[in-house]
Amino acid sequence: MIVSHRHRFIFAAVPKTGTHAVRQALREQMGDEDLEQVGLFVDKRFPWADLATVRHGHLPLRQVRPHLGEAAFAAYFKFAFVRNPFDRFVSYCAFMLRGGDDFTQRPQAVMRHFLFIEPPEQHVLFQPQASLLVDEDGKALLTDAVGRVEDMQGSYDSLCARIGIASRSLDRVNSSQHGDYRRYYDQTLIDGVAARYALDLELFGYAFEGGR
Template structure:
């Protein structure tokens, strides 16, 4: 399904363009760990920074699992050092069918996981994030919700208004992930992943943004319903409720 931008809150075009660039021109990364034989899908604002601190150096700008699968079937996915740069050139010279077969086997055998978050809570976290210079000082929360509602899901920086489930499915809607945990029980779900991968490290608490008030207090009846309709797929699939 395609979506088109049909509305923009009454803000200057310059501001919207600069904000759209600054908030998503930062590190949004995909981790393919050959050490732990896993693929971590980073859905923004779901505790991803803490997980990356353990798994190591990221591979590519943030991709969903379907995109990762396609990349692994075509490109060298080891990073760092002259050896890997040389091997990347050699790998691209191999027959396409060979690369597809090797990449597909690797993708299928690696443990694929990520985390999701209550959509109402996640939208507040996006609004309050410090990386964009206190967005709340530049627009109201109601304006931000309207931008989330009407922005195009086909734009290059679609992370804020995209279903979280989209990060984990193929073009036919089939789930490619082996495990989808929840931000609300991050430590518990990370323990499950860690045991699966043979990792003994506890999850560090990086870049936490404590709030002065609960996310429920940001919403009125209208904005609550806007997010409920916008992210209905996530809410129903992952069993989320407002205020819980």
């Protein structure tokens, strides 16, 4: 997550949505007064003790809100990137088994394991994207805008224009290797992902074949 006092924005880093590429680009616009929490490639912490103990930078907006105060939180432009949950889940499985060939050799078995047998409920990469972006009631989005991985560069350009900073071409960072997500699914897996990530599908308008 990045909190920029200079440019009055908050970037909520949703895992498996190209966040490292966005961070790299946004850092070029940051000043000494700006804050970031991140735990991969770079190790930075927020100045608030309860958040600084978290080992990663994928923090819910609702947890940062009280530290900034209601006036600043309301005034700052809050944004994130989101991704089709069916595509994101394939990326998660490939990422978790990177360095081996288990996912390549038996992708559906791996997907069933994470979905139905031993779901890693507390792992931030496994949790719904909406869990980082909704209010305390878990229903209303706290973001002012969301970019989409499906139009990563176009979304980033538009977000930069709204913030009032220069855009640039995004790098490809920390990506997992897999093919078109649709070829990994059968109906049981489609139903399983749809149930687990129902709020993501609803809030962000995705479906198995794509979305808005």
